[in-house]
Amino acid sequence: MKYALVTGGSRGIGRAVCVQLAKDLDYKLLINYNSNKKAAEETLAMVEEVGGSGQIIQFNVTDSNDVKNALEDWHEQHKNAVIEVLVNNAGIKKDGLFMWMPMEDWSSVINTSLNGFYNVTNALIQKLLTNRYGRIINIVSVSGLKGTPGQTNYSAAKSAVIGATKALAQEVAKRKITVNAVAPGFVETDMTEELDEAELKKMIPVNRFGKPEEVAHVVSFLASDKTSYITGEVININGGIYS
Template sequence: MKYALVTGGSRGIGRAVSLKLAEQGFYVLINYRSNHEEAKKVLVEIEEQDGKGELLPFDVSSADEVSDVLGGWMSKNDQHIDVLVNNAGITADNLMVFMTNDEWNKVITTNQNSFFYVTRQVLEGMIVNKFGRIINVVSLSGQKGHPGQVNYSASKGAVMAATKSLAMEVGKKKVTVNCVAPGFIKTEMTEHIDEKMWKKMIPLNRFGEAKEVAGVVGFLASEDASYITGETIAVNGGMYS
């Protein structure tokens, strides 16, 4: 049994990734912070498809919770994580001239610091066992920028840069580190966006589906992707700067 952890796994892309990895035979740890009902629904879906998993609630932006809950699970079960999908993230959009310290700090803490806290926690096990897949869900905003998202773009751009460095550190231990950068995907995060207006800027002329992002994550988690590391794969319908 191989174990996969999906942070922010209760909704949207995280939900689709959790289902995909379960379909591929992984025992999926579904992380969430507070939305227990949605997370439970994902676990039920996994079990209805003869998959296996469990809920693992903790705040990815808290170093102490990551250590206590995730570290505690690993010690208690004497297991390591084979696949980590750093998916949890938030937005707090505002033009920089009006952006508050809180809007900046909570996005950086949740999106960027969590990458460090969670990845550090599972990395030793991957190195010791000489196998690991770390997949960071970033964003088109981190690649080309977007007005009103200086904080969000900074957090995702930082994770993409860190991915390249970490890939160089752990490659010899057969641990790969990659990013998946979604564009406009139909999730709760894009419900307020005018799809009719924005899809005109997308060559494929539509918003993407969460399962299309999950398909790329599933590929990167598989043996077929064993020679890919340090990369950012865009899933954005051809939308580039």
């Protein structure tokens, strides 16, 4: 049985990715959540609604032991299962000017995006290499490419994941594992709901925020077997805001 694991799969882009993968590809979904079990169950129900199947799995991506234990337990219970697709989507933002940024806001954002990438990918990479096939897709951000004022921590974290994507892609390519990143701009999710959309969309050439589904389509494409010659890439989905 083949699975696709989506971290932070309970809401926003993660939820849209789970539903899209269920529609497009023949994978069972492993929907990771940290604290919001109800939202994860809602995502699973949406996956089942479109004809997919899967289960939820709880772990905190910032805690390497938690990640390792949860995934080892899962593999123990699903001996014939293989996770072929990993979407590193979990992320948080704690915006503020760098001058007044407390250490905790810096660390928690870096921990979730960058150390989260390490903890989950490192826990699975050996199995992917043994399997000789895999798709790793990292959700980054326009902030990681151009830098966004008020988001020095988030920009640093996402930029670091972009570097890691390019390096890891070269390490594992011979085993038919691709590693790519998707960089959304302004997308309608919980994360952006407090932003002034009317004001910000004036900066966006297509004059609107993106929808989570528009990101999910690209992730689903990168998770498919059609993309064996695309690796180490960062695909921007931002309405032309940064090109």
